[in-house]
Amino acid sequence: MIKVKINGQEQSWDGDPDLPLLWFLRDEAGLTGTKYGCGQALCGACTVIVDKEAVRACITSVNDVAGREVTTIEGLHPNGDHPVQKAWRQVNVPQCGFCQAGQIMQAAALLMDNPKPSHDQIREAMAGNICRCGCYQRIENAVHLASTGV
Amino acid sequence: MNFIDNPGKLRGFEKNIKVEKVSRRSILKGLGITGGFVLAAPVMSRQAFAYETGAGKMPHGVVVDPRVFVAIAPDGTVSIVAHRSEMGTGVRTSLPLIVAEEMEADWSRVKVQQAHGDEVKFGNQDTDGSRSTRHYLIPMRQIGASARTMLEQAAAKRWRVPATEVKAVNHEVVHSASGRKLGFGELAADAAKESVPAIEGLKLKDPRDFRYLGKGQVGIVDLHDITTGKARYGADVRLPGMKYAVIARPPVTGGKLTSFDPESALKVPGVEKVMEVRGWPWPSKFQPLGGVAVIARNTGAAIKGRDALKLVWDDGPNGKYESVAYRKELEEASRKPGLVLRQEGDADAALKGADKVIVGEYYVPHLAHVSMETPVAVADVKGDKAEIWAPVQSPGGTREDVAKTLGIPEANVTVNVTLLGGGFGRKSKCDFALEAALLSKELGAPVKVQWTREDDIHNGFLHTVSVERIEAGLDKSGKVIAWRHRSVAPSIASTFAAGTVHQAPFEIGMGLVDMPFEIANISCENPEAAAHTRIGWFRSVSNIPRAFAVQSMVGEIAQATGRDQKQMLLELIGSPRIVKPAVKDLWNYGEPLDSYPIDTARLSKVVELVAEKGEWGRQVPKGHGLGIAVHRSFVSYIATIVEVAVDEKGKLAVPRVDTAIDCGTYVNPERIASQIEGAVIMGLSLAKYGEITFKDGKVQQKNFDDFQVVRMDESPIVTNVYIVPPGPDTPPSGVGEPGVPPFAPALINAIFAATGKRIRSLPIGKQLEA
DSSP states (O other), X not given: OEXXXXXXXXXXEOSOTTSBHHHIIIIISOOTTSOOSOSSSSSOTTEEEETTEEXXXXXXXXXXXXXXXXXXXXXXXXXXXXXXXXXXXXXXOXXXXXXXXXXXXXXXXXXXXXXXXXXXXXXXXXXXXXXXXXXXXXXXXXXXXXXXXX | OOOOSOGXXXXXXXXXXXXXXXXXXXXXXXXXXXXXXXXXXXOSOTTTOSOOOSGGGSTTXXXXXXXXXXXXXXXXXEEEEEOSOOSSSSHHHHHHHHXXXXXXXXXXXXEEEEOOSOHHHHBOOOOOTXXXXXXXXXXXXXXXXXXXXXXXXXXXXXXXSOGGGEEEETTEEEEXXXXXXXXXXXXXXXXXXXOOOOGGGOOOOOGGGOSSTTTOOOXXXXXXXXXXXXOOBGGGOOOTTOEEEEEEOOSSTTOEEXXXXXXXXXXXXXXXXXXXXXXXXXXXXXXXXXEEEEEESSHHHHHHHHHHOEEEEEOGGGTTOOHHHHHHHHHHHHTSOOEEEEEESOHHHHHHHOSEEEEEEEEEOBBOOOOSXXXXXXXXXXXXXXXXXXXXXXXXXXXHHHHHHHTOOGGGEEEXXXXXXXXXXXXXXXXXXXXXXXXHHHHTSOEEEEXXXXXXXXXXOBBOOEEEEEEEEEOTTSOEEEEEEEEEOOOGGGGTXXXXXXXXXXXXXXXXXXXXXXXXXXXXXXXXXXXXXXXXXXXXXXXXXXXXXXXXXXXXXXXXXXXXXXXXXXXXXXXXXXXXXXXXXXOOTTOOTTTSOEEHHHHHHHHHHHHHHTTTTOOOOTTEEEEEEEEEETTEEEXXXXXXXXXXXXXXXXXXXXXXXXXXXXXXXXXXXXXXXXXXXXXXXXXHTOOBOEETTEEOOOSTTTSOOOOGGGSOSEEEEEEOOOOTTOOOOOOTTTXXXXXXXXXXXXXXXXXSOOOOBSOOTTGGGO
8 A cells, every 4th residue: 555645635555556646646536637748758748746856747656656745736836826827827828738737837846946047947947848839938938927926 | 431421511621612501590490409599691791891701611600699609697697608629729718708899798707618519509610720710700799799789678678768778888788878787697587588689780899999809918718727737628537437548559550450469468457458449441531540448447557558468460551651762752753744733824934944943842741740638538428329528629520420430310429528738630530539439338338548649649640741842943134934833742631532642622722822922934733642641630731841842942042043032032922912823713721712812912011020020131140040931821921030040060049030920800919929939839840850750651750759849948039929900801810820831941041041051851850960
């Protein structure tokens, strides 16, 4: 039996310990905000925060996060008013929106680590997150806005 | 098997077939539908609007009925139906916003309700071809005006005053003479009893009084849900008792399963069942390819189980498809005469007599859509009833195809449209929903079919592969006197009908025969090309290779004659005029040429506008270069300037992009800007990396590591978008797709300016590193 804390709630899993965290979150825990995009840690759509680090849930097993604290988009802020979320709305970032949970989690992790990133640092830190709609200019602006106060 | 039972009804696949005008009312009567008054033709009020669109010729046409699209609750909440699919264009916001504007609803009290697939009720729902605003601006205004009129009539009756004395203003109706007011909620029940006014008599708002349209102040309706993880895409649908499935499909188009061994798959924890899925022979429109499904308690287990399957395939007739050899075939075909589609003057003679002939052979390979959400669908089939939840661009078409595939009446099929995590044309094909329906029927349980990224890349409906060969003949003064353009590419029609070797009217109409340059001798030809995989629509379709070839050739002529690219472009566009190509039944994106002519004044204007705003001719640092391109597509006009920087190792960066668009009357400029920003990224992705190749009939790429798309660290530093203000009554035109085509040639022209290297084959890949 693996125990893991997700968005502050203790969850347990007695199935395949190698199950990717992504599918545990989505199919077993019903937290569908975290998305599947590639399964190979190439696109960042499944980004969640484990303890204080951005992690790709598609290549992280449930076993890997045993006893650790996982935050998904649903748990980032109780009302959805994390500075990154607010900035996202102010800049009207999304088009289709599918990659945005991963983008937001990556940006939130970046700001925990570096509260005032430069534009180049934002572009580098967010390069692992693909947006096929091409919202990059707005993502960059939103991260910058979140870092300077919304 | 061939599923074309009525070519006139082919979705997004218009063939200039005149659809019989049938009164909508008689259609409804014929189907035994009662209740709900649906207004019959004419859809457009000729007095109020100077243009007509092709909306009425789409399958099931247009429905203008406030009772179908608008509902008002006693608390005043106004529900407005969005009948098109949201894949990122903002249409789920923009169309209801038009209704709210015209009915004087307060947008903060509006709820958007997504329509399920029902084209008899809602009219055509195909969300493709950059058509939604173009076809629905006027109908949505009419629906809003009808609702407003009914509310005003109800208030006038209540107050016993003439209806002319009352006016709807911001969610209430006011009688200014007496100062009385009634909210929409208070009037809702009475208004519903009013008869729906005739379209001809409707008074539409003066655009000067618009609060929302054209302003760009309204965020998309799903913004909060998207940023909090609550937005529901196809992949996010969960039903009680639902099973999770992934399918192993034939790796070669037209291939079949020979045998399979499920034993090791069944040993994977969480795997419950392994079963064969019915497949259809190629080509068969959007029917499933077949294969073996692994059913599990979660997607992760299903994927692991599929990895463990032992499968033997018969690759069939396309088992030898190989991209290097195929390219040679296309190139050879392009060097010989082909089916002549447009002939003006005598291009042959003029080329022979020309002082100089510039030849360019341009290549654009297959591309995959790779929307961030891979194809996915949930189905629950019980007896002769089916319910589907899926991110489909064509809910009406999906409903038809599910009914046909299961052999049940269409009325027994419900298609619930979720948000689409990107579409780009891929989700116009509902194969994934059909797979889910077949599996659910077999299993007797709800099932979700999830495509992996590898499935998406291996078994998609790819953008075609093409060679575009252009020969331009110049006289002694450098004037272009002859133009021969041969386009060789497998057609999308090959996915519908076996043996197709020529491109369809809707493909040749995308930048081949509608070429707008003022040249005396023109020949546009289409040599034959057979398909060996499933070809489908990809955002902006054949305009990608056409704009790349034509606009690169403009750069090459400028280069050969020592002229400025922009001046060369304007010279070729020539005098302000309406271009009337000598083409039988010219396909004009399904629109009448009267409303949507090929207008060179508008084409030149976007070139001038982008040149002015984008500071064409500005000094750029060493290693940088500017390039320009213009293209008319989806009846809009777009010009793009790209500044590129190429370092000594051949690595390219894009410091700045400027784009000017003339899309006629527009609804939401903020979403137009976002569409163009995104089109620039998609254009850069296909120019830098986009290439799907085949070997032994199989796609060689598998995921984002070998089918790359642009990431943030290589995206343009800034993209500026300029929108041409519309003239009075300028019809709205496309926005979602037209941004893509001009980007690649503008980039390639910029690379030439920066480096002196002319790239004729996409993607750029390592060509600059040589």
